[in-house]
Amino acid sequence: MVAVTIFDSLEFARTKQELLGKVEVVRLSRLADSLFDHTGSLGYRLTGDLDALQRPVVKVSVEGELHLECQRCLGKLPFLISSESSLLVLVHAGSAEGDAIEDLDGIPASAETDALVLVEDEVLLAVPFAPRHPEGQCNAAAGTANELRVSPFATLARLRQDTVQN
Ligand SMILES: [Zn+2]
Structure with missing residues (x-):
């Protein structure tokens, strides 16, 4: 069975929904270059919420173990990932809202937001650029x-x- 990972980002945040799942490492194709092998899977949790300013946010957290490739010996480098980000749901792209984002990352309000894309973004941010033993x-x-x-x-x-x- 393939889990449904498409959701409405704005609705998800406003109604404070939660989405739990696992993704096999082999499906994270943008990560392939950094990996020693594609075994294992990562657990993820997405939570909808409103921040202190009542703005819709989607929190993405990812946990699990990856096998990166050491840039020095090209051997297997186990890497524990435990990472969380808050993504502001941007309702009016291009408006003054942009000024309020500051250091928060944003995603567009979309009825077809893919959880796996957000999870993959989060993993890419957490993985070191040149991993080494x-x-x-x-x-x-x-x-x-x-x-x-x-x-x-x-x-x-x-x-x-x-x-x-x-
Ligand atoms: Zn090494």
């Missing part, structure tokens, strides 16, 4: 030592090549 836990440590030992020769070889080419 902590120092001492990275498999690249041994590789780096080897590289250092051979690098003078490699550099020489490259220099020679350049000279020949020039």
Whole structure:
């Protein structure tokens, strides 16, 4: 069974609804480049609410574990995600409302808001740009030592090549 993830953002906020679900990591296609593998799933919760100024907001929270790819050793880097954002539902796009948003993120009032898109946005914000294992836990440590030992020769070889080419 495929859960319904399309909802009306304004109605959802005003009537303070809640949407709970799970999304398989493999479905988060915009995340694919950062991942070591696509196993597992993330839990999410969307809650409609009105903020202190009685503006409609949708809170998005995501929890679970991703397997990122370490940028140094290209190995598996487990990453726990636990992230929450409040999104202001923008009723009149382009009006003075924009000035009131300040540092809040906004989404358009739409009857076809996709929960999974909001969840994926949230995950993308939470994932580090260049994930790496902590120092001492990275498999690249041994590789780096080897590289250092051979690098003078490699550099020489490259220099020679350049000279020949020039
Ligand atoms: Zn690593």
